[in-house]
Amino acid sequence: MKVGFIGTGSMGSILVEAFIQSGALDPEQILVVNRTVSKAKCLAESYPGMTVALSPADIMKECGIVFICVRPGEYKNVLDEAGCYATASQIVVSITSPVLIRHLESQLDCKIAKIIPSITNYVLSGAALCMYSDRMTAEDKEMLENLLSHISAPIRVSEKFTRISSDISSCGPAFLAFFVECFIQAAAEETGISEEEATALASEMVLGTGKLLTTGGLTPSTLRKRVTVPGGITEAALNLLSTELKGVFNKLIQATHAKYAEDLEKVEAKFAAPETE
CATH class of the missing domain: 3.40.50.720 (NAD(P)-binding Rossmann-like Domain)
Structure with a gap:
């Protein structure tokens, strides 16, 4: 075919x-x-x-x-x-x-x-x-x-969940890459580690995390709990993230859905327009 x-x-x-x-x-x-x-x-x-x-x-x-x-x-x-x-x-x-x-x-x-x-x-x-x-x-x-x-x-x-499904599976790689990019830049600024070395470490971290969440059988919640020691370094950082990122992902979804609604309106207008000779 x-x-x-x-x-x-x-x-x-x-x-x-x-x-x-x-x-x-x-x-x-x-x-x-x-x-x-x-x-x-x-x-x-x-x-x-x-x-x-x-x-x-x-x-x-x-x-x-x-x-x-x-x-x-x-x-x-x-x-x-x-x-x-x-x-x-x-x-x-x-x-x-x-x-x-x-x-x-x-x-x-x-x-x-x-x-x-x-x-x-x-x-x-x-x-x-x-x-x-x-x-x-x-x-x-x-x-x-x-x-x-x-x-x-x-x-x-379901087609009614196209946008949120796409946010996760299709836009998600860009969102995750942005998070990793910011992490790398901050690591270089705060400690002096080279961006090349930090990028190599972060890339392997993302790859390994993905495997744990798929073939490794862990959920995001269980993975987080497995890494986090009560009173430890990871917990201190997660407490910060929980405070600083509160509501950010809700706003992210609101932004993608607003743009989707705008694009859908434009498509509807094109398909509704009468054909011209």
Whole structure:
């Protein structure tokens, strides 16, 4: 089966490369297209056999599965150009949260999935959030999740929880990286340790912590308790964090949801706008 990618920006290229590196897809199975043609050609040059399509319409005509990896504001334009070529047996996959399944159903006569990937999929790890239209059969879902399982842990979520699920799985790596970055900078400023050495230590710490929380079978709470000795150094630091960070994560979620609402409003307006001749 041919698999197409409309958009080869950051996440589109991550998905393409992860599928190839994991062995889930051969380059010969993949067609890509991008508004900036040079970006698609550059990606294809790295993987001989990959095809650069001339337009989104060509992707829709030739591929059994089509991943749409463009910004929310560009979806309607892509669907206006290529949507008429969708077939009932085809699966179109959206990877952005503000574009809802009902938006796609209103434009496409095909099977529709909404998959929210993560940058962690590049190293064949992390979650892929899976949501499906009623047009998807159990076999369709299993086939798509088998493909995703090469690069992620496919997890089915309700579309109404798209934003918070994405906050954790897709935005979370950036939040965690920011915390680690601040920790490293403070360590260098306060003690004189080099940022390079602190970065190496912190990176290994994050890797080990992730393993403890997955294959190690610990929860965040149990891990914290295992490390914290009553009256010890870790407890003193955690007391500080508990005070200084009180309410911060609530505000973080409020901020992401406010931006999501803004983006959703813009998408709704585009899909509601009458077509022009």
